[in-house]
Amino acid sequence: xxxxxxxxxxxxxxxxxxxxxxxxxxxxxxxxxxxxxxxxxxxxxxxxxxxxxxxxxxxxxxxxxxxxxxxxxxxxxxxxx
Numbered sequence: 001x002x003x004x005x006x007x008x009x010x011x012x013x014x015x016x017x018x019x020x021x022x023x024x025x026x027x028x029x030x031x032x033x034x035x036x037x038x039x040x041x042x043x044x045x046x047x048x049x050x051x052x053x054x055x056x057x058x059x060x061x062x063x064x065x066x067x068x069x070x071x072x073x074x075x076x077x078x079x080x081x
């Protein structure tokens with residue numbers, strides 16, 4: 001299991017969710033959290049659906065995603081340009 005530096009509780013384990021970054025001790029992926037936030041759901045609402053999470057966990061997922069985007073990789077956007 002690899003602990004992600006930016007998100008304190010974000011880990012990656014090839015045995016869980018095929019290695020997708022997720023909150024430690026859960027099967028809740030960073031991807032799922034981002035999708036729910038992007039859909040307009042509030043952190044408190046997500047925590048109410050998944051009581052094993054805290055709002056700090058949601059912030060950890062966001063911190064991890066922000067750090068991932070700081071890499072030098074280029075992400076083409078369809079329809080841009």
